[in-house]
Amino acid sequence: MDERVPRNFETLRTTILERRQSLPKRIAQIAAYALDNPDDIAFGTAASIAASAGVQPSTLIRFAQQFGFDGFTSLQLVFRERLRERNSSYDERLAALRAKAEEGAGHRAIFDGFVAAASTSLNDISGRLNEDHFEAAITLLAKAETIYVLAKRRSYPVASYIAYALGKLKIRNQLIESAAGLNAEMISFASSRDAVIAISFSPYAPATIEEARVISEQRVPIVAITDSSFSPLAQFAKVWFEVAEADFAGFRSLSATMALAMALTVAVGEKRRDTGGKGKA
Amino acid sequence: MDERVPRNFETLRTTILERRQSLPKRIAQIAAYALDNPDDIAFGTAASIAASAGVQPSTLIRFAQQFGFDGFTSLQLVFRERLRERNSSYDERLAALRAKAEEGAGHRAIFDGFVAAASTSLNDISGRLNEDHFEAAITLLAKAETIYVLAKRRSYPVASYIAYALGKLKIRNQLIESAAGLNAEMISFASSRDAVIAISFSPYAPATIEEARVISEQRVPIVAITDSSFSPLAQFAKVWFEVAEADFAGFRSLSATMALAMALTVAVGEKRRDTGGKGKA
DNA sequence: GGCAATATGAAATAATAATTCCAATCGATA
DNA sequence: TATCGATTGGAATTATTATTTCATATTGCC
Numbered sequence: 001m002d003e004r005v006p007r008n009f010e011t012l013r014t015t016i017l018e019r020r021q022s023l024p025k026r027i028a029q030i031a032a033y034a035l036d037n038p039d040d041i042a043f044g045t046a047a048s049i050a051a052s053a054g055v056q057p058s059t060l061i062r063f064a065q066q067f068g069f070d071g072f073t074s075l076q077l078v079f080r081e082r083l084r085e086r087n088s089s090y091d092e093r094l095a096a097l098r099a100k101a102e103e104g105a106g107h108r109a110i111f112d113g114f115v116a117a118a119s120t121s122l123n124d125i126s127g128r129l130n131e132d133h134f135e136a137a138i139t140l141l142a143k144a145e146t147i148y149v150l151a152k153r154r155s156y157p158v159a160s161y162i163a164y165a166l167g168k169l170k171i172r173n174q175l176i177e178s179a180a181g182l183n184a185e186m187i188s189f190a191s192s193r194d195a196v197i198a199i200s201f202s203p204y205a206p207a208t209i210e211e212a213r214v215i216s217e218q219r220v221p222i223v224a225i226t227d228s229s230f231s232p233l234a235q236f237a238k239v240w241f242e243v244a245e246a247d248f249a250g251f252r253s254l255s256a257t258m259a260l261a262m263a264l265t266v267a268v269g270e271k272r273r274d275t276g277g278k279g280k281a
Numbered sequence: 282m283d284e285r286v287p288r289n290f291e292t293l294r295t296t297i298l299e300r301r302q303s304l305p306k307r308i309a310q311i312a313a314y315a316l317d318n319p320d321d322i323a324f325g326t327a328a329s330i331a332a333s334a335g336v337q338p339s340t341l342i343r344f345a346q347q348f349g350f351d352g353f354t355s356l357q358l359v360f361r362e363r364l365r366e367r368n369s370s371y372d373e374r375l376a377a378l379r380a381k382a383e384e385g386a387g388h389r390a391i392f393d394g395f396v397a398a399a400s401t402s403l404n405d406i407s408g409r410l411n412e413d414h415f416e417a418a419i420t421l422l423a424k425a426e427t428i429y430v431l432a433k434r435r436s437y438p439v440a441s442y443i444a445y446a447l448g449k450l451k452i453r454n455q456l457i458e459s460a461a462g463l464n465a466e467m468i469s470f471a472s473s474r475d476a477v478i479a480i481s482f483s484p485y486a487p488a489t490i491e492e493a494r495v496i497s498e499q500r501v502p503i504v505a506i507t508d509s510s511f512s513p514l515a516q517f518a519k520v521w522f523e524v525a526e527a528d529f530a531g532f533r534s535l536s537a538t539m540a541l542a543m544a545l546t547v548a549v550g551e552k553r554r555d556t557g558g559k560g561k562a
Numbered sequence: 563g564g565c566a567a568t569a570t571g572a573a574a575t576a577a578t579a580a581t582t583c584c585a586a587t588c589g590a591t592a
Numbered sequence: 593t594a595t596c597g598a599t600t601g602g603a604a605t606t607a608t609t610a611t612t613t614c615a616t617a618t619t620g621c622c
Contacts, residue, residue, distance in 0.1 A: 024599060043361050046580055056601050061581065072580065073608095080324050083364050107419055108412055110551070111544035115407045118540050119400065126396045127289050127366060131389055138388055154445060157438035157539075164434060165532060228299075244295065249547045251446060255536040258438075259399050263392035266530045270391070305569055306618095327610055337571055342611065353610065 009082035030063045042079040046072045113248035118255035120246040125256035137223045137239045142271040144195035147173040151199035169269035192219040199225045212236045290363035307336050311344040323360040327353045394529035399536035401527040406537040418504045418520045423552040425476035428454040433486040450550035473500040480506045493517045
């Protein structure tokens, strides 16, 4: 009999499929599990995998031996190698986009650069959102009578979209935008029954920070979206989110911030509907 | 001080980079190794990693503790999780996000939904951009003395970002935004030596359409970003782009539009620099 | 230059995990 | 249905690996 040890995942896979019919019941069970959950094999321990697959650890070892390995450990190496090698197509594509963009191949490259930056940012935030903070922010905002939205300059587009969406959801809101002197007055109306969404990224617009400070002194709770824990916004905020946006050509993406902002807004709208109407519960 | 344990790789990475300067020598050595060889951390044993990084295993554990983990094992989990996630292909991940979002599993699902919508839109536009149109638009805008930016409601955030970016690039521009009656007057100043970027999606804001009509009658060339060839904007435009944004919970993403807008803006800036300054060549 | 606090190395120990072993069960065959 | 060989479960054993400890070195500070 041909007693080659499958050195790579594909060979192993083929071998397993070939012999599938003639395998003992429990061994076949593991075989199926292994092909369905290769990541678990790569990371798990013999005991944990065996439990997930519904067999005994010893059976797992028999499975490995059946296919010419000398134990579970060497079988596992194949599954780990696979993970190392299989560089995700997504990241490759992104890297390619970025590379093309960076070598400056015309205007198309600029476009690719911005698409790549946006994708990267989204990808990033998707794994990074702190759910507790998210829930806390929603709860806080859902209770507010009026939601003030505070952002300048680069962050202003996000604020204006939040204001638009809040309006559509019939949630009372006030955009604090004007570069003129009306802000101070607007802010002075805010009370602890209201709430603020403040957005600012480095270099932080001084006006945003100052207004956030004033408003926090009025005991209005603040939800901040910013870019690091050292952000001056963070210290005034009840809840804050760290969003790392990738940049291109000196302009940072807004896609992650936008996605977070939209999610917050819609979630607040939903929560209000559930708890029956606006204002403090 | 807020001593959160970085639960995902990106957060950890950021934290490491932030503290890099203040870390003890050997710890820093491991930090560098970890960021350079994340796969090794994911798969190796404490001893093997320590050897590769040129330190003692105990130092590796101290490194983990320094960052809030209770030992090497829990640190390693972060590196493993990263591999797991990286490895699912882009489309798989998107599908998973969307599925989770659609089965309505709480607020987190809302967030996932918006991230998925944004990613989808970006993915879409990336393969779809017409390069000739793109070049034409850039040429047209680069020649303009003043670039007027025209958008309301949902599209307004994009317009405001364009205006911000144009400003940063020192390109004269005028945002036509006010809901009050000043727009007509503003528009009346525009001439054929200027240009317009107009953005509108169904349901098209009547004001945008009307203003586009008027301005096109003044022979001001228009670059439009809209959502279909039936868009009333398209008929007034010299060049127009079709952008299909995915939506979630009734709110469409803006990510593709944003990326296109940024690319246009920056490309125009670049073209102007190349052809020596602003205005008509 | 001396002292305290911090960092490091190396080995001992504790924990965890893989493997082996043996008894029990199952299944085919006569 | 009795029997043999193959298969399986579960605990015992062995191995590997993480963690702790403690002595030593280094650094920062007065």
